Amino acid sequence: MVKLFAIILIVIGIAIGITGCSADSFSIPFIEVDPEATETPAPTPTATPSYADQIAGRSDARSDALPVIIVEENPDYAILDIGIVRNEIRTLDPQVTGNEEELELAYNLFPGLTRFNQLTNEIELQLAKGWRVSEDGLTWTFDLREDIYWVQPVSDGGLLPILPGSGGIASIEALRPVYAEDVVFAVRRACDPGTATPDPIPLFMIFGCEAVNSLPFATDADLAEIGVRAVDPYTVEFVLVAPNSAFLTVTSLPQMKAVPVDVVTEAEADFEDWTVPQDGAMVSAGGFVLSPSSDYEEVLTLEKNPLWPHDFLGNVTQVNVFLFDDAILALNRWNRRQLDLIPVPTSLQAQILAENLPKVMEVTETSVFFLVFNHQSEIFKIPELRRAFSAAIDREELIEEVYNNRGYPARHLTPPGAFGAPPVDQIGVGYNVDFARLSMAEGGVTACRFLPTIRYMVSSSDTSLFQAELIRDMWERELGCPAEKIVIEQVPFGELLAMTQPDADSLRPDVWDLGWSGFYPDSADWFSTQVHCRNGANAMQRPCSSLDNDILRAAIGDPALRPSMYRDLESNLFGEDGSYPVAPIYGEMRYYLRQTWLFLLPNTTLDQHHDMLLRHYDVFTINQELKEIEQQQ
Secondary structure, eight states: OOOOBOOOOOOOOOOOEEOSSOTTTOOOOOOOOOTTOOOOOOOOOOOOOOHHHHHTTOGGGSGGGSOEEEOOOOTTOOEEEEEEEGGGOOOOOTTTOOSHHHHHHHHHHSOOSEEEETTTTEEEESSEEEEEEOTTSOEEEEEEOSSOEEEEEEEOTTOSOOOTTOTTEEEEEEEEEOOHHHHHHHHHHHHOGGGOOSOOGGGGGBTTHHHHHTSSSOOHHHHHTSSEEEEETTEEEEEBSSOOTHHHHHTTSGGGOOOOHHHHHHHHHTTOOTTSOSSSOOOBOSSEEEOTTOBTTTEEEEEEOTTOOSOOSSOOOEEEEEEESSHHHHHHHHHTTOOSEEEOOGGGHHHHHHHOGGGEEEEEEEEEEEEEEOTTSTTTTSHHHHHHHHHTOOHHHHHHHHHTTOSEEOSSSSOTTSBTOOOTTSSSOOSOHHHHHHHHHHTTOSOGGGSOOEEEEEOSSHHHHHHHHHHHHHHHHHHOOOGGGEEEEEOOHHHHHHHTSGGGGGGOOSEEEEEEEOSSSBHHHHHHHHTOTTTSOOTTOOOOOHHHHHHHHHHTSOTTTHHHHHHHHHHHHHSTTOOOSEEEEEEEEEEEEEOTTEEESTTOOOSEEETTGGGOGGGEEEOHHHHHHHHHO
16 A cells, blocks of 8 residues: 655654653643744753763672573463564664564563553553653653663573473573663664664654754764763653653653663674674563574564563563564464464455454554645635535545555544544544535535636555545535546655645645654644644645644643543544544554454453554463464364
């Protein structure tokens, strides 16, 4: 499926529900955002001393003070077997991961300051045990736990009897605690242009990160300018460009996951990949460890980290990630009941969705597609006409005809799984012929044939053209618009972006296709980049109004109130009296095949969930007894 995405922009103002902190430890002040305000004063640069100097004299880093866990037989083991395509795993480095498969491993192997729990729609503490925010909202200070360790599993060397669920590990040794310097190093590393972090933009809210990332080469002095420092071994401080609740969400992303500064710097000095050590196993500090018995070409085996201080949500003790040359081979293994979970092969998706419906798991993504209305157009500068043309689109027909029922009809802007997003069947008019015709009349148009010619621009993909033709037919059928009055212009995507910019003047079409996939699972991302009159591209040329202040208030508001604030925003845009800056059409979905013994937490089915939730292996529950019985048949 061809994705039509706008130019990626820096997004602001994201906050989500919070647990694990007292009211005093989380108090983001409300600050009216002034777009014309001067820049934040630069924090005092802090150089990071050598690693040896950082840990010198720390008693908690001495080997005799660190635990060693001997792996013993676990009668309650539960093994999760996953199948993916081999070339999807290029790296295990959290600052370099880019696709879903790599992100899954990063979320499980490395600790973040926080974790986003989509089951509760809250941010939970992970490496951090608490945080404080300054009165001006610019300085965030995180206090770290002292019981999360960098660990290294030791292989049993094949000399011991194979213990079910042991992953070939004889023991797991703690090397040292995770220190604030590991977080500082990770953040600076993600901002460093030499690291080539795929998505550094979320970190641009940290002072200096964007400036450093734009350099052709960053020196140690440049990196020291970034607004992050270790106050002491277990305290890390950030200075932001502007007050921004989005930062709490960013602290859960892979780009900010701690990495062992000593291990990484030593390996990179020798031009080696620190995640594929020459001797021993990879060093990590997350809920799982990578077994030294892993074959990076065949299977990656992850074992539950016995030193991890947090409770697991599910019962999985071991994960085997099997690597295949293509998705069909994984499907064959799944059909033989040798795998618990696999992505549905794209080439067989239509057939599998029809034949294996009870075992198909629908996973909503954050990609939402819509039509953008040119507010300077003689036609679509009238809100009643924007409502009419949006309500005349039969989303379900489009999804069936164009996308083979792979997606969901969108009635408002934000997708499922984003904080503050209403359910897909709530808020927004959607497809309503009577409302469309009434809105047309309220806009002063007695018949569509009296309107000027509508220029409808799409990208050069066949899918985009097919969709545009169907929408044109709907407008003809529901609103009586003559087909010749709707001129579809198909251009390369780059040209579409150029011709829809505000400075394109007369080249700008009346309406065009676009889509957005957010950086964060939060409604603020979509409203900031796609609707706000100043913070986003505003290619639609929507005039500023009080709505824009409401968007900013929702972005930095009280977490308990933000969901209702976003419901109001969605209603103001896509309700019966909405301004309809865009016409939401559909949201994307991915599909997996699961076995009947696989659950999402105890007694919870896996029929439909959000993609970010599935990145954490500890949310799964395996009925191991049923699995073994089924596999013997």
